[in-house]
Amino acid sequence: MGTEKITFIGAGSMAEAIMEGLIKKEKWQADLITIKNRSNTQRVNDLQVKYGVVPASTIEEAVVGADIIILAVKPKDAQNAVNNIKPFVKSHQLIISVMAGISTETLTNWLHLHNPVMRAMPNTSASIGHSATALSSGIYAEQSHIEKSLELFETIGTVTLVPEEKLHIVTGLSGSGPAYVYYIAEAMQKAAEELNLSEEEAKTLISQTLLGASLMLKQTTDSPIELRRKVTSPGGTTEAGIGKLEQYGVQDAFLACIKKAVKRSEELGRMN
Numbered sequence: 001m002g003t004e005k006i007t008f009i010g011a012g013s014m015a016e017a018i019m020e021g022l023i024k025k026e027k028w029q030a031d032l033i034t035i036k037n038r039s040n041t042q043r044v045n046d047l048q049v050k051y052g053v054v055p056a057s058t059i060e061e062a063v064v065g066a067d068i069i070i071l072a073v074k075p076k077d078a079q080n081a082v083n084n085i086k087p088f089v090k091s092h093q094l095i096i097s098v099m100a101g102i103s104t105e106t107l108t109n110w111l112h113l114h115n116p117v118m119r120a121m122p123n124t125s126a127s128i129g130h131s132a133t134a135l136s137s138g139i140y141a142e143q144s145h146i147e148k149s150l151e152l153f154e155t156i157g158t159v160t161l162v163p164e165e166k167l168h169i170v171t172g173l174s175g176s177g178p179a180y181v182y183y184i185a186e187a188m189q190k191a192a193e194e195l196n197l198s199e200e201e202a203k204t205l206i207s208q209t210l211l212g213a214s215l216m217l218k219q220t221t222d223s224p225i226e227l228r229r230k231v232t233s234p235g236g237t238t239e240a241g242i243g244k245l246e247q248y249g250v251q252d253a254f255l256a257c258i259k260k261a262v263k264r265s266e267e268l269g270r271m272n
């Protein structure tokens with residue numbers, strides 16, 4: 001059970017996914033988690049009611065007393081958020097950014113302090129304890145800060161330590177990744193409905209198919225190509241279906257999609 005006080009600066013989708021995962025997996029007590037959003041008191045109230053987390057009325061209140069400060073605002077709001085917390089930050093506080101693109105060097109320069117800064121790139125599956133998170137450390141982060149961050153993110157999924165320059169790739173691959181899978185699920189759902197399966201029938205069949213395929217990827221030693229081969233009977237339905245995907249260049253489309261997302265992460269970094 002975590003004992004540190006965590007403050008989220010920015011209480012949007014990603015902050016909610018992390019706090020939900022921490023609380024539902026009973027790894028962190030809700031009353032150790034403080035949230036501060038720029039505006040939208042309704043959002044803050046909803047999160048308080050839903051999870052029992054503590055809203056802060058001022059930035060000072062949010063920052064003072066926190067052991068870990070998680071920056072979870074959009075990259076465009078990052079500098080403003082850092083400037084706001086800066087007057088109240090104490091040297092022992094661990095700062096973890098989940099923001100796409102923005103380097104620990106930039107964050108440290110903005111802070112103009114020697115606080116340990118870590119970057120994490122989780123994904124929204126954190127909310128059910130299944131995030132694929134990548135972690136990198138800034139220059140003032142020591143082993144104890146890396147271990148603390150590992151402990152925090154391991155409670156909501158897997159953690160992979162990567163050199164910071166690889167975080168752009170991670171962002172385009174697994175940070176955005178759940179959306180690509182939902183995109184496929186949307187297409188499967190559209191097809192099922194067009195072909196007259198009920199929404200309920202389709203939902204169970206699609207979600208279990210995706211879950212089963214994911215678990216096969218995780219739990220067997222077979223490569224994706226090998227797993228696909230085992231589904232594809234010669235002259236059968238899969239071969240016929242995959243032929244259409246090849247005709248439409250779906251793998252090329254995914255390659256282009258991920259490269260574009262990685263480039264966008266790099267751009268978001270350069271904009272700051």
Ligand SMILES: NC(=O)C1=CN([C@@H]2O[C@H](COP(=O)(O)OP(=O)(O)OC[C@H]3O[C@@H](n4cnc5c(N)ncnc54)[C@H](O)[C@@H]3O)[C@@H](O)[C@H]2O)C=CC1
Pocket residue numbers: 009010011012013014015036037038039040072073074075077080081084098099100121122123124175176
């Ligand atoms: N949504 C996702 O799947 C993932 C998001 N991220 C990163 O997490 C960050 C947040 O993303 P989302 O939660 O999707 O965005 P969001 O728009 O849902 O949430 C951001 C929140 O920050 C608040 N905010 C803006 N400026 C603020 C300030 N100065 N002080 C306090 N609060 C402020 C906004 O009111 C908003 O509620 C982004 O930097 C994104 O790159 C990282 C991994 C996955």
Ligand SMILES: O=C(O)[C@@H]1CCC=N1
Pocket residue numbers: 100171175176
């Ligand atoms: O779309 C975004 O910019 C964020 C970063 C990774 C997932 N969501």
